[in-house]
Amino acid sequence: xxxxxxxxxxxxxxxxxxxxxxxxxxxxxxxxxxxxxxxxxxxxxxxxxxxxxxxxxxxxxxxxxxxxxxxxxxxxxxxxxxxxxxxxxxxxxxxxxxxxxxxxxxxxxxxxxxxxxxxxxxxxxxxxxxxxxxxxxxxxxxxxxxxxxxxxxxxxxxxxxxxxxxxxxxxxxxxxxxxxxxxxxxxxxx
Ligand code: 5GP
Numbered sequence: 001x002x003x004x005x006x007x008x009x010x011x012x013x014x015x016x017x018x019x020x021x022x023x024x025x026x027x028x029x030x031x032x033x034x035x036x037x038x039x040x041x042x043x044x045x046x047x048x049x050x051x052x053x054x055x056x057x058x059x060x061x062x063x064x065x066x067x068x069x070x071x072x073x074x075x076x077x078x079x080x081x082x083x084x085x086x087x088x089x090x091x092x093x094x095x096x097x098x099x100x101x102x103x104x105x106x107x108x109x110x111x112x113x114x115x116x117x118x119x120x121x122x123x124x125x126x127x128x129x130x131x132x133x134x135x136x137x138x139x140x141x142x143x144x145x146x147x148x149x150x151x152x153x154x155x156x157x158x159x160x161x162x163x164x165x166x167x168x169x170x171x172x173x174x175x176x177x178x179x180x181x182x183x184x185x186x187x188x189x190x
Contacts, residue, residue: 008090023036042059123164
C-alpha cells in the first residue's frame with residue numbers, strides 16, 4: 001500500500017460557522033493519523049474549555065514574550081485577543097511523518113499559505129450570514145460587543161475564502177464532514 005504523506009492542513013471558518021462540530025467528527029474518524037495543533041490564546045476560557053485541550057490559555061505578557069522568542073509559526077490578533085500556532089509542535093509532527101491541522105483565522109492562514117504553499121487550505125463557510133448570526137447568538141458565550149466584532153471579522157474573512165484550495169459550505173454537519181473526509185483522503189493519497 002502507498003505510504004500516506006504528512007500534510008499541513010489549514011482550516012479557516014468564521015466564528016459560529018459550526019466548524020468545531022465538523023472537526024470533532026473528523027478527528028473521531030481519523031484520530032490515529034492526523035493531529036490537531038493546540039493554539040495559544042490570551043482570550044478567557046469558555047465554560048467547557050480546558051487548558052492544554054482546547055487552547056493553551058496564557059497572558060498577554062507571556063504571548064508577547066513568545067512572539068519575541070520566535071515561538072510561533074504564525075500568530076494574529078482577532079477580536080482583541082492574540083492567537084498563535086506553536087512552531088516547534090507543528091514541525092515536530094511533520095518531521096515524524098504525521099499530518100497536522102491548524103484551525104486558524106484568515107490573517108494567520110494567509111501567512112502559513114505564503115510560507116508553506118504546499119499546505120492544504122480549506123475554508124468552511126456558513127450557508128448565509130443571517131444563519132451565522134443566529135448561531136453566534138444562540139451559543140450565548142459572547143457579549144454583544146464581542147458578537148459585533150466577530151461579525152465584522154466574518155465579513156472580512158469571507159472575502160479571503162477565494163484564496164483557499166477547497167471551500168466547504170456547512171449547511172448540514174454530516175455533509176460538511178463527508179466533504180472534509182473526501183478532501184483528506186484525496187490529499188493523503190497524492
Ligand atoms: P475562538 O475564540 O472562537 O476560539 O477563535 C477565534 C478565531 O481564532 C477562530 O477563527 C479560530 O480559528 C482562530 N484561531 C484559533 N487559534 C488560532 C491560531 O493559533 N492562530 C490564528 N491565526 N487563529 C487562531
